[in-house]
Amino acid sequence: MKLSTMIITLSLPRFTSCFVSRSIHPATSIAASSISLQSSRLFGKSSDEETELIGVGVSRLDTLQTLLSERGAPGSRGCSQGGGDIVPIPLSSSSSSEFKDLHPHLLPLARSQSTGNVICALRRAYADDAGYDSPSLASPWPIVESAVGLPGMRLLSLNSEHLMRRICADTDANLEGDDAQRILELYNDGLGSGSLGAMDVPYEMGSVEKLGYGLEKYVLLRVGPFPDLYETMANQHLSRGDEESSLIAAEASNGKFGGFGSTFAFYAKLLSSLPNREEECRDAARMCVRMPLPSMGLTVSDFATVSKMAQYADAADNTETALQKLRDMYEKIREHEQDENNGDKSVKQTAMEDANYLLDIACLTGQKYGEVREEIANIYRSAGMESDADFADRIQ
Known part of the structure; x- marks a missing residue:
């Protein structure tokens, strides 16, 4: 790597984490007064201890789990198959030891019987001791796909209400008669008790056809942003030879899902398919290292691909070598940031960065997340972040 390139890379500020974060991207920031949370007893460490009542930022959880199953x-x-393949995970079972090696900030909601992949809610942590307005913990939790033993996650939706509304639109476009009506009735029952006022209007059969632009555009125009649909849009433009529109779609996705490296990974992949875009591809891939590393993809193969597109690793390197080179650069960036920002962080900001470091290294090295849960909880607890500590340490 050229020295000038390394200096530019090291001087870029690292983006705040979507897992341990100081701020939320505007697309996900919703007033706490509009949120209606389901509360559940999650953190009983033994049958003799009193459990702690906490808010779960997943609107209408029972409805979501039913729609996912259907x-x-x-x-x-790995969780797109309906017809009962997706099995709901009761909140009382979410702290079971079988989920110990799931990312510590994930709450498992449902699991595919055929693939083992898990639909989860992502609980963020915040520094409320910093000199700015900290987002409320009442903000909705993003919905992601992961699995026990996998290093990363795949963003599906910014919140549960968007995902449920999309499921309705998909049903409207692909089912007919009583089967479709039954799904829509499941969704419409309980509207008004969710987290997004804009989603409180009942879904009407025929809405996709009435708009006249097809399912995918209906969802983006009438429901909300979804990363996979922006990828589809970008690929469709590219297949028609419209390079400019393809790149615009990918860039729009980067702006709508702040804190998730996977959108930049897709952007880099798109650029890599175009002529004379090597440097832009490299720079887009390097943005992934500015995000929480588990957010750049679902599998180690996804991470290795990013390392190669970022030109940290060579195209011929195997996965293990590519991950090691990615870690080497990650460590250099972190060391540089510590030198630059020494003494410039609040207690909770420092705790969050320390916890994030453990999670990043675990996902790069293959260390089981269950092995770092207690240490992460201790970091949070030492900074007075008791609820974050309890969530990370709820699985013994």
């Missing part, structure tokens, strides 16, 4: 999760890799 229709699957649109946009997922």
Whole structure:
């Protein structure tokens, strides 16, 4: 790597984490007064201890789990099959030891019987001791796909209400008669008790056809942003030879899902398919290292691809070598940032960065997340972040 390139890379500020974050991208920031959360007892460490009542930022959880079981999760890799393949995970079972090696900030909601992949809610942590307005913990939790033992996650939706509305639109476009009506009735029952006021209007059969632009455009125009649909849009433009529109779609996705490296990974992949875009591809891939590393993809293969597109690794390197080179650069960036920002962080900001470092290294080295849960909880607890500590340490 050229020295000038390394200096530019090291001088870029690292983006705030979507897992341990100081701020939320505007697309995900919703006033706490509009949120209606389901509360559940999650953190009983033994049958003799009193459990702690906490808010779960997943609107209408029972409805979400039913719709997932019926229709699957649109946009997922391994949880898209409906017809009962997706089995709800009761909140009382979410702290079971079988989920110990799931990313510590994920709450499992449902699991595919055929693939083992898990639909989860992502619980963020915030520094409320910093000199700015910290987002409320009442903000909705993004919905992601992951699995026990996988290093990363795949963003599906910014919140549960968007995902449920999309499932309805998919049903409207692909089912007919009583089967479709039954799904829509499941969704419409309980509207008004969710987290997004804009989603409180009942879904009407025929809405996709009435708009006249097809399912995917209906979802983007009438429901909300979804990363997989922006990828589809970009690929469709490219297949028609419209390079400019393809890149615009990918860039729009980067702006709508702040804190997730996977959108930049797709952008880099798109650029890599175009002539004379090597440097832009490299720079887009390097943006992934500015995000929480588990957010750049679902599998180690996804991470290795990013390392190669970023030109940290060579195209001929195997996965293990590519990940090691990615880690080497990650460590250099972190060391540079620590030198630049020494003494410039609040107690909770420092705790969040320390926790994020453990998670990043675990996903790069293959260390089981269960092995770092207690240490992460101790970091949070030492900074007075008790609820974050309890969530990370709820699985013994």
